[in-house]
Amino acid sequence: MREAGEIRVKKMSAHRHPYEHQSEALEVLGEMDKHSSFKSVLVIPTGGGKTLTACWWLLKGALNNNKKVLWLAHRQMLLEQAAKTFEDNAFSDVMTQRSGFTYRIISGAHQSMQEVQPGDDLLIVSKDSLCKRLKFLNKWLKKETEIYVIIDEAHHASAPTYEKILQHIQNRVASVKLLGLTATPFRTDTRYLSDVFPDDIAYKVDLIDLIKRGILSMPYFEECQTELVLTLTDQEKKQLMVDDFPIEIAEKMANHKLRNAAIVRQYDKEKYGPTIVFAINRLHALVLKSLFEKAKIRCGVIISRETDDILEMKQLVMENESIILDYQLGKIDVLINVNILTEGIDLPMTRSVFLTRPTTSAALMTQMIGRALRGVKAGGTHQAYIVSFIDDWQDQVKWVNAKTLLQDREEIVEEMGDEKEETQKMYEKISFAKLEEYIHLLDSSIDTKALESIPFIKRVPLGMYAFTLVDRGIERSHQILVYDSTKRRYDHLIAQLPTFFDYHHVHEEITSIQLLNKLTEICARRCFLGEMIPSYDERDIQALLRYFSRYREAPPFIPLDEMERKSLDLSQVACQIIEKNMTRAQQRAYIDSLWNDPEQLFSIYFHKKLFFVQQLNIELRRCLKEEENKQR
Structure with missing residues (x-):
């Protein structure tokens, strides 16, 4: 697409709908957007559509409401992918208030910062191009009071260049809404992501969850032992621990004839299909290309090269794009790359990856194996082969194992016991269901005095009904929280449902909105009279009716363990703070210890520390007031 111009909103409905995890993420981002500013992260594994999710959110919200968006990335391919995603998803049912918006791509291979105009709606910018010419951003920011900043592949966001850019923007704009996108929320240098995104993770879905849902493909792991034995100096060990290959080691691996022959010999087109090979360096990629071609295997090489020469960079980008297109069209079977295809670009036809370079980085390993994990629902394959080539390092370096990386979560579950994992999942669902309550308590325009007036323990659910329903082709999870105030009412409703459906001659699944609304109104009048704090939600009654109409039984009720429930009582925490x-400073340290303690449920139940601290403050004020009343 062009380097700058206008994206016209297509007068039709979007041609695709979000997956369940994307719908969940969009709901959370929508709630988060109600705050004047935030610094948070969206975590969706490679292949799960994090770029698309962010673009949907911005098209429907920020850009639709005439807000400016700055999209930052560290590679040119990521910039072009983002621009195309915005263009492909600008539909009239997404952007209801605008007929179009302007964009501009800035990088060494695109336009320069000097060409930025005050009226540009969307800037998609290379962080290096921006960092060198920050002053040219000032005219774009001049009259703005609110701006959205997106950092693609946000595990790089702790780099000094990003820090400099963000500080420059924050000094000029009162309200900055910062969202990082990443598949791998790991630390990548001496700083943590939490330094850049103190509001923590807004939404996260695990790789294994997406595999189970069919969005990502099922991985099959193979390990091939090479005959390469390597002995390292202490200095080389230090370098490898930060994933930096010493030149001599890299050359020895790249030139090892038996190792390279084993890599090429392993490839079977019928079994592995379109394959991405991750090479050590440029020399290694070219050697492998030569060997693949001798074996009559069609292949190509793409290489990332740092250069300040704009013409050289544009030529390199054009060459890489041409080779990637050949791979997409099936003209080559093996795509060998160095430092490019770990991030961003969408190649769903990939059935296998060959890991010919080891790594100590969990982030890098996750990205490499993710290249082959695009599932059938996302236009990919049912299964994927992850082939690792194992050298003999005599246990001198702690390399990341591809198979172990995916299985870590399940192994931890086995060590902790299924019960603890299920408990965590349950409280995560409760936390998600209570997001609206948390947001209301933060909103000064909403009267929450009634909710705040009851003892905190009565705001902790007794349990929940948890089930899934299909809504317009999308599976949606429902969590109906049941409190002291509503337990008797729900029990009454559940008991009445069989005769209620017979009486109203409902013998099939409810599909009519009119009928659903009518039955909901009757149930509310019959079973939910009187004052309830917290109260019921008619949407929950609708979900119950839809579930019963389909399965002719009540959904499962999951009770909370009474001891765990009492452990969440913030009034007790508040009393402890006051009594001591x-x-x-002591309060802050105590609150941090509760939040960070893995044995406590606070971080899971409240989802964000902001909510935890805000509700604890409410209880502190209540306790102090009670203390004052006693003294009178």
């Missing part, structure tokens, strides 16, 4: 007469 803690100073502000």
